[in-house]
Amino acid sequence: MARKLLLEHENIPGIATFDVYRKNGGYASVEKAIKTMTPDEVTEEVKKSGLRGRGGAGFPAGMKWSFLDRKSTKPRYLVCNADESEPGTFKDRYLMEKIPHLLIEGMITSSYALGANTSYIYVRGEYMYVIRILEKAIEEAYAAGFLGNNILGSGYSLDMYVQPGGGAYICGEETALLESLEGKRGNPRLKPPFPAIAGLYASPTVVNNVETIAAVVPIVNNGGEEYAKIGIGKSTGTKLISAGGHINNPGVYEIELGLPVEEFIYSKEYCGGIWKGRKLKAVVAGGSSVPILPAGLILKTAKGEPRLMSYESLSEGGFVTGTMLGSGGFIVLDETACIVHHLYTFARFYHHESCGQCSPCREGTGWMEKVIHRIEHGHGHMRDIDLLVDVAKKIEGNTICPLGDAAAWPVASAIRHFREEFEYHIKYPEKVKNPKHFEIEPFVSERVAALV
Amino acid sequence: MAKVTIDGIEVEVADGTTILNAARQIGGNVVPPAMCYYTSLKDSGGKCRVCLVKVTQGSAKDPRPMPKLVASCRTNVMDGMVVQNLTSPEVLEARKGVVEFLLLNHPLDCPICDQAGECDLQNLAYEHGAAKTRYEEERRTFEKIDIGDKIKLHMTRCILCYRCTYVADQLTDNRVHGILNRGDASEISTYIEKAVDNDFSGNMIDVCPVGALTDKTFRFKSRVWFTKPVDAHRDCPKCSGKVVLWTKGEEILRVSARKDQYGEVKEFICNECRYDHKEMKDWTVEGPRHIDRHSVISQNHYEKIDLLKLKKEVERQLEFQRGNPLPEPNPTLNP
Amino acid sequence: MEVKFSDETLALVNKIIKRYPEGKQKSALLPLLHLAQAEFDGWLSPAVMDYVASILHIKPIEVYEVASFYTMYNMKPVGKCLIEVCRTGPCMLRGAEDIVAHIENRLGIKEGETTADGLFTLKTTECLGSCGTAPMLQCGADYYENLTNEKVDTLLDKLAVVKEHSTYMRSNRQEI
Numbered sequence: 001m002a003r004k005l006l007l008e009h010e011n012i013p014g015i016a017t018f019d020v021y022r023k024n025g026g027y028a029s030v031e032k033a034i035k036t037m038t039p040d041e042v043t044e045e046v047k048k049s050g051l052r053g054r055g056g057a058g059f060p061a062g063m064k065w066s067f068l069d070r071k072s073t074k075p076r077y078l079v080c081n082a083d084e085s086e087p088g089t090f091k092d093r094y095l096m097e098k099i100p101h102l103l104i105e106g107m108i109t110s111s112y113a114l115g116a117n118t119s120y121i122y123v124r125g126e127y128m129y130v131i132r133i134l135e136k137a138i139e140e141a142y143a144a145g146f147l148g149n150n151i152l153g154s155g156y157s158l159d160m161y162v163q164p165g166g167g168a169y170i171c172g173e174e175t176a177l178l179e180s181l182e183g184k185r186g187n188p189r190l191k192p193p194f195p196a197i198a199g200l201y202a203s204p205t206v207v208n209n210v211e212t213i214a215a216v217v218p219i220v221n222n223g224g225e226e227y228a229k230i231g232i233g234k235s236t237g238t239k240l241i242s243a244g245g246h247i248n249n250p251g252v253y254e255i256e257l258g259l260p261v262e263e264f265i266y267s268k269e270y271c272g273g274i275w276k277g278r279k280l281k282a283v284v285a286g287g288s289s290v291p292i293l294p295a296g297l298i299l300k301t302a303k304g305e306p307r308l309m310s311y312e313s314l315s316e317g318g319f320v321t322g323t324m325l326g327s328g329g330f331i332v333l334d335e336t337a338c339i340v341h342h343l344y345t346f347a348r349f350y351h352h353e354s355c356g357q358c359s360p361c362r363e364g365t366g367w368m369e370k371v372i373h374r375i376e377h378g379h380g381h382m383r384d385i386d387l388l389v390d391v392a393k394k395i396e397g398n399t400i401c402p403l404g405d406a407a408a409w410p411v412a413s414a415i416r417h418f419r420e421e422f423e424y425h426i427k428y429p430e431k432v433k434n435p436k437h438f439e440i441e442p443f444v445s446e447r448v449a450a451l452v
Numbered sequence: 453m454a455k456v457t458i459d460g461i462e463v464e465v466a467d468g469t470t471i472l473n474a475a476r477q478i479g480g481n482v483v484p485p486a487m488c489y490y491t492s493l494k495d496s497g498g499k500c501r502v503c504l505v506k507v508t509q510g511s512a513k514d515p516r517p518m519p520k521l522v523a524s525c526r527t528n529v530m531d532g533m534v535v536q537n538l539t540s541p542e543v544l545e546a547r548k549g550v551v552e553f554l555l556l557n558h559p560l561d562c563p564i565c566d567q568a569g570e571c572d573l574q575n576l577a578y579e580h581g582a583a584k585t586r587y588e589e590e591r592r593t594f595e596k597i598d599i600g601d602k603i604k605l606h607m608t609r610c611i612l613c614y615r616c617t618y619v620a621d622q623l624t625d626n627r628v629h630g631i632l633n634r635g636d637a638s639e640i641s642t643y644i645e646k647a648v649d650n651d652f653s654g655n656m657i658d659v660c661p662v663g664a665l666t667d668k669t670f671r672f673k674s675r676v677w678f679t680k681p682v683d684a685h686r687d688c689p690k691c692s693g694k695v696v697l698w699t700k701g702e703e704i705l706r707v708s709a710r711k712d713q714y715g716e717v718k719e720f721i722c723n724e725c726r727y728d729h730k731e732m733k734d735w736t737v738e739g740p741r742h743i744d745r746h747s748v749i750s751q752n753h754y755e756k757i758d759l760l761k762l763k764k765e766v767e768r769q770l771e772f773q774r775g776n777p778l779p780e781p782n783p784t785l786n787p
Numbered sequence: 788m789e790v791k792f793s794d795e796t797l798a799l800v801n802k803i804i805k806r807y808p809e810g811k812q813k814s815a816l817l818p819l820l821h822l823a824q825a826e827f828d829g830w831l832s833p834a835v836m837d838y839v840a841s842i843l844h845i846k847p848i849e850v851y852e853v854a855s856f857y858t859m860y861n862m863k864p865v866g867k868c869l870i871e872v873c874r875t876g877p878c879m880l881r882g883a884e885d886i887v888a889h890i891e892n893r894l895g896i897k898e899g900e901t902t903a904d905g906l907f908t909l910k911t912t913e914c915l916g917s918c919g920t921a922p923m924l925q926c927g928a929d930y931y932e933n934l935t936n937e938k939v940d941t942l943l944d945k946l947a948v949v950k951e952h953s954t955y956m957r958s959n960r961q962e963i
Contacts, residue, residue: 075808087875087914118808125821125859126915128928128955161806166817166857168634169913183813184849185631185856190498190526201811244877244918251919288876288914329918331877345876349913355856356612356631356638357499363553366636370589387586394549397520398501435884630848632855643851644833 005218007254018140021101029220042113048224050236055209056327067196074203078119085169086287088329091240092210094252100137106213125165169353174207188401232258235310245332248272261307278334286326289406291413336439339418350407361404364395378429454531471524488613489525497525509534551581567663569676600648610664616656624650654726670706684735691722790838825956830861866901866908867952871925874911877918927953929960938963
């Protein structure tokens with residue numbers, strides 16, 4: 001049975017309330033950190049644990065914390081990125097709804113380590129009911145003396161607030177989040193300067209994902225080295241995977257990094273296999289922004305080794321035969337899914353969410369959406385496929401923030417692995433008039449590796 | 453001080469100088485084009501992605517190259533930095549791509565657009581663009597609106613450089629227009645009908661790199677290369693009073709501030725100087741204006757006849773008439 | 788008619804403004820716009836936005852810019868119940884488009900429109916973070932997940948008779 005560090009108590013009734021949470025060992029990390037450790041010691045434990053950012057980028061959290069400008073006289077801020085808008089990802093909502101105090105405990109311990117006296121949890125506006133749950137939990141924490149002035153008599157004070165967003169995926173990017181927190185349009189800033197030097201209100205700021213901050217709790221409780229023992233290679237600890245799509249048991253699963261992908265998809269403990277007795281066609285392993293992989297390449301790497309759920313194993317093969325762990329939004333497609341239509345929903349998403357500051361993303365996302373729409377409805381030309389690849393190449397790397405890359409990668413990878421399906425839509429416009437065409441007659445490709 | 457090498461040419465600049473400004477100190481072809489950057493407007497730059505360059509060596513201390521192309525207008529120089537602009541095929545590919553994206557939703561208005569001849573986008577497209585467009589889809593459109601009674605906004609032509617909002621924020625004390633909506637539905641607008649009447653608002657026309665914001669008093673009056681620009685000034689209590697008068701015969705067709713060789717205005721002018729004095733007697737004329745940029749507008753070589761060039765041209769014609777081969781390259785052409 | 792928050796809301800407004808450092812009260816703009824939208828018929832008219840600008844001592848154009856940028860702020864009037872169905876990848880894979888078609892049929896309106904009695908507005912949105920319980924929709928602050936055509940019918944029937952319409956600040960969650 002796999003260890004659960006974050007969701008260990010998810011099914012205890014009343015775990016969302018302070019009293020039940022405290023009875024089950026809650027806020028122990030706050031007491032340990034504030035009473036027995038210095039802020040630098042806490043940062044050291046996080047560094048030792050090898051914790052990587054769980055929002056999608058996978059940047060080592062301890063390193064990010066050490067970049068914080070500690071010489072500046074400006075106040076420091078910790079901002080929690082709960083803007084979860086990456087399609088396929090819903091783990092933060094689950095965590096905040098079920099065990100809100102876990103996040104608050106992690107925030108307090110992390111703020112102590114960073115020397116921040118004010119921290120904000122930026123939650124996407126659509127999660128309004130989750131915001132209310134968090135606000136209630138924060139009130140309980142204040143009442144119990146874990147927030148506010150002179151926490152546990154230590155002299156350390158912390159104020160924590162929840163900030164709602166307004167509905168913008170781009171505000172998940174850390175500098176756009178800070179702009180939104182300042183009450184402006186969510187336009188990403190140019191980096192450098194990095195938020196660790198000049199972030200919120202031009203003061204040193206650290207922005208971390210919900211799951212990253214929640215993971216600080218078991219790291220401080222058990223020690224960084226214990227955390228590093230779980231996992232494989234540089235992918236240490238556990239990760240929350242949001243599994244969705246054509247599987248029998250969609251939901252949030254906490255896995256130890258290094259779990260084989262085949263077990264994750266087919267075992268009854270996790271996704272329970274493909275629904276309706278169908279076969280696997282493709283998987284998007286880490287949220288909509290990562291390359292899509294056909295069945296053959298998601299279960300095994302190009303070298304023939306079994307693919308594992310870890311940062312390294314999923315990236316094996318670069319973007320030619322690999323993908324990324326990303327945010328852990330695991331979307332499964334069965335044999336009746338139309339890759340072109342699936343790609344269209346993502347292209348439409350990125351076009352809708354582009355902030356419009358820089359020309360490649362602003363114009364390019366709209367262009368790709370329109371071309372894919374034409375192909376999908378049988379009005380495409382053969383040259384459109386190479387056009388899409390070229391447009392994706394011209395957007396990638398030339399934008400201010402990674403949204404441009406995130407829009408380009410799905411298009412490039414879908415065409416790389418499923419070119420025949422695009423050609424099918426162009427060659428047989430009559431057959432694709434029915435949106436459910438592959439449910440009537442599944443697409444069989446000569447080129448794609450044998451379906452499992 | 454920091455040393456930086458751009459396309460093989462080394463220059464020493466003050467700390468905190470951006471790559472673009474360092475290149476401008478060298479001058480000539482190494483200068484990357486810039487559409488949204490404006491030296492005197494804070495926070496401008498970094499958005500259009502036209503000035504992207506490749507940094508092959510970050511600094512002498514840390515020689516790793518930068519992984520992505522960077523915006524030269526917002527990246528500071530570090531001592532020992534090596535930059536590639538035109539010598540890098542990657543940069544040229546990226547620039548071609550960016551120009552294509554800028555022209556995607558841009559209407560084919562050149563035949564009826566007042567900015568033709570002095571348009572940054574025209575110059576850029578001519579140098580780095582493709583001859584045909586690959587875009588077969590519908591372009592986004594907006595209605596033409598008036599921002600105030602002297603400025604016309606053609607939102608279809610706008611490339612969203614944000615310069616006009618910075619002018620309104622930093623030069624005037626009351627901004628009433630801004631950017632609404634998101635993505636390619638973004639538009640510059642006042643949302644509800646509001647007059648832009650602040651006294652320095654006319655400078656929006658000068659900073660706009662394309663024909664999105666144009667002077668209504670000059671609208672459709674003449675193509676800009678048929679006019680004679682002259683430097684002039686008047687005593688103005690509100691601004692420097694230094695302008696360029698665009699004349700045809702004795703008539704002043706329009707008044708604008710003086711732009712330097714990179715299209716940037718150094719001294720902004722007030723609305724009174726721009727709109728209310730269209731008679732020659734209001735102005736003290738200094739002399740013909742030399743346009744530095746090698747655009748269509750500078751083909752009208754009216755300002756002075758270079759006697760040395762004339763002599764060389766006459767000698768060349770005589771050589772040709774005698775039946776002798778012409779000396780190459782043609783010494784009378786501009787470099 | 789003058790636009791003004793109720794006393795209760797104004798107390799909450801002042802509490803919100805105190806969350807931020809001195810001089811940074813513009814950070815309160817997004818929360819205040821949610822409150823304003825909930826209090827004034829579910830959308831932001833220019834008069835409402837001017838009022839919010841005056842509370843925060845910022846220019847009206849700064850409020851217009853922010854309100855038009857974010858998708859949750861309605862710049863045009865909406866019905867009493869705003870039904871938003873998610874349509875991105877994972878939801879599409881599990882039948883979101885059929886749900887949208889069913890609602891369009893049932894209410895007699897197309898996506899983006901409001902019913903003649905001003906009760907329902909149907910919109911489609913991008914990923915709402917509920918991919919594991921797809922297909923789903925959001926009405927005000929409430930999520931309704933694991934939808935089938937029957938559940939949608941039950942929900943619409945129940946919402947039609949409820950007096951208090953749902954907003955992002957006020958839940959009127961129904962059991963389906």
